Amino acid sequence: MSKRVRPGYYRQDVNKTSWEVPERYRELRQVGTGAYGTVCSAVDSRTGTKVAIKKLYRPFQSELFAKRAYRELRLLKHMKHENVIGLFDVFTADLSLDRFHDFYLVMPFMGTDLGKLMKLQRLSEEKIQYLVYQMLKGLKYIHSAGIIHRVSSLLYFHHVCVSSQLVFSHGNLQDLKPGNLAINQDCELKILDFGLARQADIEMTGYVVTRWYRAPEVILSWMHYTQTVDIWSVGCIMAEMLQAKPIFKGSDHLNQLTEIMKLTGTPTQEFASKLESDDAKGYVKSLQKVEKKDLQTVFPTTNPQAVSVLERMLLLDPESRVTAAEALAMPYFSEFREPEEETAAQPYDHSSDNADQPLDLWKRHTFTEILTFKPVVPDSKETAL
Missing domain, CATH: 1.10.510.10 (Transferase(Phosphotransferase) domain 1)
Known part of the structure; x- marks a missing residue:
């Protein structure tokens, strides 16, 4: 029996991988893939803007992958500059920490x-x-x-x-x-x-x-x-x-x-x-x-x-x-x-990124970062259709 989809989410196969995304993100189309993840373009039905959604490939398969995933999330959350990629949204369809396996990063779509x-x-x-x-x-x-x-x-x-x-x-x-x-x-x-x-x-x-x-x-x-x-x-x-x-x-x-x-x-x-x-x-x-x-x-x-x-x-x-x-x-x-x-950034705190921690702890930190993220409403200048 297949896993039930979280309310407000839907499931779609992208390149033989199951994606579970909020209903607001429609028209998923794969635009890139690498060793660590896949990127799809999508339309945010709430704002009408085109976004890029990245799903990391098995982010918690090892301590190294978990540390890398946590670090990417924190860096993207930190970046708030028009010439640096930042984060509109981050979500997971997993409802609790013990079921937490995947998460998705929503960024500007650039073309x-x-x-x-x-x-x-x-x-x-x-x-x-x-x-x-x-x-x-x-x-x-x-x-x-x-x-x-x-x-x-x-x-x-x-x-x-x-x-x-x-x-x-x-x-x-x-x-x-x-x-x-x-x-x-x-x-x-x-x-x-x-x-x-x-x-x-x-x-x-x-x-x-x-x-x-x-x-x-x-x-x-x-x-x-x-x-x-x-x-x-x-x-x-x-x-x-x-x-x-x-x-x-x-x-x-x-x-x-x-x-x-x-x-x-x-x-x-x-x-x-x-x-x-x-x-x-x-x-x-x-x-x-x-x-x-x-x-x-x-x-x-x-x-x-x-x-x-x-x-x-x-x-x-x-x-x-x-x-x-x-x-x-x-x-x-x-x-x-x-x-x-030509603005400067707030200093970025590297200390937690560089720590040696067990996989479960990286997972917990990442889950907390996702829960505490405040989504950004993209303005028209921020996107490219």
Whole structure:
């Protein structure tokens, strides 16, 4: 006998999975799937707006999954900025903690992402300015909460590249890349997915796309990450929008670093001395010296103000890179700039996310977060149909 549906809810099969959702959410259509969940578009019959609903795949199958699910929920609840994905609603059809197995996250529906948009069209200078301005506004907000988009996943895996005895970062890390930047038809952008690591997206060429946007210090695990790892990614994405092709298209980790250093030059002695790993220091010393390129020669037809933004972002030394807040004040963005919208976040409390707790406790915390959530009424600007 099948389980009864909670009053006010209905059941629908989506891609061989049973979804139980409140009756207000209609016209469920699968729009995406990953290793950790499925996303459907739906229409909220109360407001007439289109929303995205995400169902996590077996969120309580292990402590790691439960911790990740709890963390994504808390991060989404915390985010209240027009350029960062936030939460309209969260619900479960399970009526009590002992029956609690699944929950669903309701977010703005955006329509497409920057990766898809760049494949469809060559972006105008004005669009590039506006999109990068929004990325930086979103990052300023995320960074002010004490969150790094890049290293927000819970676990890091490393494998040793035997040929050079260097440790490369690998595995469940979430990157800022074109596919993580959602865009609607008004060219409004939201940063997505800093809670869930997903499988690395592999191009038909077999290349791991995420690597192309990854800061050199992350590829080499050669020092503590700072928030400027995300700035490097923005620089890579901006360069790709300007020249309609990825700027550093490495076929593997070492090739990626080689491609980067063709542009940035090899590390200076001063920078090499900051490296924490002896292996990394040895590797840097073994490199044939390459001079830094003048970016204006790499982008000869590009607006010099855009090139000066790239010059400040694509620097090998993370401490020398511009911050999101500093970049927003650069002349390239003056046309769109509204400083009062460049808001900061309330600090995000990481302590409970990083605790080691049994599965039942993660489940209880998540259930409590769902029960205490106050749904947001989306305004017309918040959605894209």
